[in-house]
Amino acid sequence: MRIAVKLTCAGVLAMVAGCSSLNPFASKPAPRNPPAALADFKQTLAVRTAWSASVGSAGTFFFTPSVVGNSVFAAAADGTVARLDVANGRAIWRINAGAPLTAGVGSDGNTVAVAAEKGVLMAFDGDGKLRWKTQASSEILSAPAVGQGLVVVRSVDNRIAAYEAETGTRRWVVQRTSPPLTLRTAPGITIAGTAAYVALPGGRLVALALTNGGPRWEVAVGDPKGTTELERIADLSGAPFVAGRDVCAVAYQGRVACFDAATGAPRWAKELSSDVGVAVDETNVYASDERGTVNAFSRDTGSGVWRNNKLANRGLSTPVALARSVAVGDYQGYIHFLSREDGALVARAGTDGSPVIAASPLAGPNNAIFQTRAGLLVALATD
Template sequence: MRITEKLVGLGLLVLVAGCSSLNPFASKQTKNLPAKLVELKSSIAVRNVWKQSIGKAGAYSFTPALAGGSLYVAAKDGAVARLDAASGREVWRIKAGGELTAGVGSDGAVVVVGGAKGVVLAFDADGKPLWKQQASSEILSAPVVGQDVVVVRSVDNRIVAFDAKTGAKKWTVQRTTPSLTLRNAPGMVIGGDNVYVAQPGGKLLALTLAAGVPRWEAVVGEPRGATELERVTDIAGTPVLFDKDVCAVSYQGRVACFDAATGVPRWTKELSSDVGVAVDQRFVFTADEKGALAAFSREGGQSAWKNDALAYRRLSTPLSYGRAVAVGDFEGYIHFLSREDGAVIGRVSTDGSPVISVPVVAGTNLIFQTQSGTVTALAVE
């Protein structure tokens, strides 16, 4: 099973089968071959706006952070850069002073990345070092920044908040972790006075930014089965806030939306995914573990459509924009599907390496970062 290459026994904090990538589909032992791409007559105009190279991600996942008109990107070798989101122009590029494992988090004033052995590094908007702190263990999830607070989650499931300006520790929350989890990068998102934290074991946690006080905890996926492997149900990707909802998906669990203020479920549907969700005014989109892209009604969770034309192509978290839903794959292709019925309507290539980071909308540009470090901006016309 491909997922076994991405499992971590928390007692030892090591990979069970030796993972070479955060991508759970990296196994060469899978019996399910990726769907072949058929010749496509595009019905949507997609234009490459700009490209930049930041450096390889290695065994980690780096997601660009958009703040104002700037895009902050990072790579395993310690490179951190600020790009103009509209043109791709490099404003500055620095070396963090060591290898990086997670990033990027930014509010436009502070830029934060996770370094080797749990080091937390903060820089100002000009790339100058602000402070350095130490987390309790390795950091795989991108830090988040908001309201002068930096929140970091380490793989031992300790959530720590630091003062964004000084690095002083503000609060710590320790949550229990199942004995077996996915070695992935469960994300966090700040909304209002709360930070929403994806958890192993299928739970979504809302904490106050000021003091780390739990507001609510909701179940996205419940562990089921006789073996530890069958009971793995970690939340995948980053929760998404939209209007008054927060939505998430879990492996061997469900896709669900909750009231962001109270945690009361809006709806839940059975689904297994190891990437996150995209949300727009009408739909919630996600790719299941078999590579089928599905859309659900945001209001009630009714199934809108499902397309398995990209089966086993190791799809990324999708992205909704205009009349299309975009999703990357393991060969660096970006596929565009109709938002309304799921039909494949376009395709562009990047650099041939997997797209594993969460894509970003920056104005009219869709931003994707590949595992080889190409940051690509696409415009849909």
């Protein structure tokens, strides 16, 4: 059900409207795959809330916080953009962009980029002052990537464009073909070194040169299969994760895989379907599949290390590696901590009861920052 509501296609919308019940008081059938109940377990990892702050509701969009140095940057659907102190969550500044937002936030500490409705891209300086805004070719649902003096975005028409961070002048644009049917999710962009690693609908991962947008390599993480367009959805999920010489990604109805970041040469690939991204640490790659099973794979070989299916159908977020654990959020706002060694549940923390939509990179050796759909930004620390 979580996947179905994200489909974006005029034909699908019409089909959904046609299939809706004429009786508004008809009882709803029980869900085919009910969420797993929260099981009791012995908590062996101490978890505490370092701080929390409200930034505003995400609405129907996918907002991700960005941690750069001593600051956390966050945004909300009502136009809020905020910079907070990573140590205590206190607002350094908080502004309103002057328009409803659809994606954010991307930052390198000096430039803060968000996307507004109707494809407007906006950039602020490190003090929250508007630097420039420009019009993209269509709506932007993924957080802009900021780095190497550029702001890089992908719009829903599958056009990737780079803008000068200081002036907003467009440096280059790359147009890609869009599949007939895609998930209304936010496949992301990661800037590392001199390349932008772009997750695309249709299961493709492409590395583009930051200088001119030229493709360095392109690989398939998911291959469209099946006889119907619905069966052939194979979109990449979340943002590619770059760690050292590896870049890892996962696709819906596809695979989880790692590649050489410089050449695109495959390291390994395993069948897996996910609509959220991956996490990587020194030894493992972590991915939550669409059924709520959290998987750990060897970063070197791709062999399975462990699986945990105790959180089935709980709408899990992208995992984040945190000290001795791996943390994932769920649809009720709980953060679950799993052992990095064997995947066993070791701790659980509550937030505000709304779905956890994003987790930031580590803000320190033992804490991570999560954002909920209702707009709570919470930093959880492990001892």
